[in-house]
Amino acid sequence: MSDHAAHSYQHQFDSAEHQHSAAQLGMWVFIAQEILFFGGLFLAYTVYRYAYPTAFAQASHHLDVTLGCFNTAVLIGSSLTMALAVHGAQLGQRWTQVIFLVLTMVLGAVFLGVKAVEYGHKFHEHLVPGPNFLFDGDVRHAQIFFSLYFVMTGLHALHMIIGIGILAVLTFQAARGAFGVGYYSPVELTGLYWHFVDIIWIFLFPLLYLIGRH
């Protein structure tokens, strides 16, 4: 593995730098696609919130701002630890990398745990769209809000679960010394993915939890 870490690159590239920038570009193309993937849901949210602003504000009051805010802080913290893991990889600090990759996974797991608790509350309060939905207000359109809530936060959570899986593999590789000054693309690209997932939450939090609070 250490040979690999030193300075090898695939034959189609001129240099390790060339390979690294191609990998980076590919990741950004994927992220541009992800922007549009989530964008469709954000657009659906916009269309329905424009159509039923009152129902959306009423429904939003049933989300827990404290838990949402806590999770926002946790996720921003995990972006910091991810950035520090990449920094460690760039400087070839093997154990700094491993520690921050593990911390990123732990914070990701905390986020998912809180999300699971929130989902549990919604089931108990009959706020899951369907025949058992109970709501004091515009029942029909509040269900649209909660459908969007579950799909958007669910897709976001799925991205985090995949992210934690990738981080687990990276941690194992990093501990074996796979990454260093000459080769750290996997760590950096995973960082890009993780930060992107953080950005999605940065928009989901105010749009779902904070409407019509005053």
Place this chain on the structure above:
Amino acid sequence: MSAGSDHVVSLKLYFAIFAALMVLTALTVWVAFIDLGAMNTVVALAVAVTKATLVILFFMHVKYSSRLTWLVVASGFFFLAIMFALTMADVVSRGWLGTPGG
């Protein structure tokens, strides 16, 4: 033997960005409980866009990336803007003209 044209960002900057993101999160929650009418949504989105920009520029290193990366990032948001603009132009203007014969 560096893999990158990659800029190594200082730890101090990472912590500063983290602090800014936390302050902006507190700001967005605080503002949500004040009645600003339609401006509440505008402020919430402005704060979210600022936070996203900080993450993209510094945590995702775009500030130090090639022009090609800038182009790809911009194209993602450009197509998102087209999708929103065309759809909302339709949704918002539906009621402006009466139904033919109606």
